[in-house]
Amino acid sequence: MNLKFAWRNVGNEKRLVELEQDLASDKINHAYLFSGPMEVGKLTAAKFFAQLLICKFEACGECSDCKLIRSNSHPNLTTVDDLWIEGVNEDWDILAQKTNFNQSGRAKSPKAKTDIIRIDDLREILSRVNNTSDGWNVFVIHNIERMNRESANFFLKTLEEPPPKTTFLLTSNNPALLLPTIVSRCRVSNFGNVNPATIDKMLLRDFPGLTEIERVRVVNFSMGKPIRAKRLAENPTVFREFKEYFEKLKSLLEKPNVAEKLAFAEKVSTDKTEVQKFLEAFTYFLRSFMLTRARQPIANSRYTPAKLVGLIRQLNSTKILIERNINPRLAVENLLLQI
Numbered sequence: 001m002n003l004k005f006a007w008r009n010v011g012n013e014k015r016l017v018e019l020e021q022d023l024a025s026d027k028i029n030h031a032y033l034f035s036g037p038m039e040v041g042k043l044t045a046a047k048f049f050a051q052l053l054i055c056k057f058e059a060c061g062e063c064s065d066c067k068l069i070r071s072n073s074h075p076n077l078t079t080v081d082d083l084w085i086e087g088v089n090e091d092w093d094i095l096a097q098k099t100n101f102n103q104s105g106r107a108k109s110p111k112a113k114t115d116i117i118r119i120d121d122l123r124e125i126l127s128r129v130n131n132t133s134d135g136w137n138v139f140v141i142h143n144i145e146r147m148n149r150e151s152a153n154f155f156l157k158t159l160e161e162p163p164p165k166t167t168f169l170l171t172s173n174n175p176a177l178l179l180p181t182i183v184s185r186c187r188v189s190n191f192g193n194v195n196p197a198t199i200d201k202m203l204l205r206d207f208p209g210l211t212e213i214e215r216v217r218v219v220n221f222s223m224g225k226p227i228r229a230k231r232l233a234e235n236p237t238v239f240r241e242f243k244e245y246f247e248k249l250k251s252l253l254e255k256p257n258v259a260e261k262l263a264f265a266e267k268v269s270t271d272k273t274e275v276q277k278f279l280e281a282f283t284y285f286l287r288s289f290m291l292t293r294a295r296q297p298i299a300n301s302r303y304t305p306a307k308l309v310g311l312i313r314q315l316n317s318t319k320i321l322i323e324r325n326i327n328p329r330l331a332v333e334n335l336l337l338q339i
């Protein structure tokens, strides 16, 4: 598939072609929802689309607009990614690389303790709606399922009366949690997992130092997620953590021990990112466990196909509970006690 612009995505070309068609026909919707699993490139696509809209030279990377976008300080591009959270995300300089609305209110009373886009955050974000001097004013808001009901309703009012020359590029890996009235006002762009061969090609091109065995491992662990594949290839620590989770789950499955399960649940629930990493490792683990069992069935195993399917279901509902900010430790304990 031929793309006109130099997108940084790997895979999902059809979605990118559609976005290019919107640009070519000058039919930009006032809101887009980039929907699909985590780490497949939704935010990457949204950011590049924003740059295509703002830069007058097709996201050249060299003009003053592109330079301001690169330093996340363009007045007509608001990005909402990581949020200030007490005790977790407190480094303003690091936050400023990803999120550029004024977050100082989050550190004041009442302090924001969970990863929620609150109504006060939205007031700050939307105060930039009238920023625009000329050209597009673009808002990239990542994982909008973080909006609680109050803020989602507040946001809806803006979507209902979209300001001119303004577009919202929203992402979600769990659109089932969104207000249907928000989804219906967006052009939905469904991103999916990317096939292993495409990820392998990206690794060959971008990480020529990897051996073939390392590449196969990264492809397997990435489970169709190019962003994760890059993280794994770039950073041996991420790879090691993933492997450690894998080994730990294997030992818990072979020798179930309640005390060990509870201790492990406590360890992985220190923060939301850690829990998500663990749940992803668990998904990979169950998937490969099922494949092995399918090839070499073991008589009298506690892990019948039905039991494994049940575990996968439970794992998926745990992911949803965590998204909804249920106490992560309880959710993980509950999951581990099932194995």
Ligand SMILES: [Zn+2]
Binding pocket: 055, 056, 057, 058, 059, 060, 061, 062, 063, 064, 065, 066
């Ligand atoms: Zn440019």
